[in-house]
Amino acid sequence: MPVVSYLHIMLVNRLAELRRDDDPERGDGPVPTAIIIAGLAVLAVGVITWALGLVNDFMDTDIDTPTVPTVPGR
DSSP states (O other), X not given: OHHHHHHHHHHHHHHXXXXXXXXXXXXXXXXXXXXXXXHHHHHHHHHHHHHHHHHHHHHHSOOOOOXXXXXXXX
């Protein structure tokens, strides 16, 4: 029975803690978060553009066609 009482007290304390308005661990505001997300999106677009340019340059290179060896006497 003491375990049930302990769990009840812990649950009541936790619910009271969650109901408080002056919670110091509320995190950052929405503006810095939005700026970070926008910066990451710009960075992602830059990386994708760089990778696309790298792949396009690779695909545009000419491949030397192999020459057919000649057999002497033919």
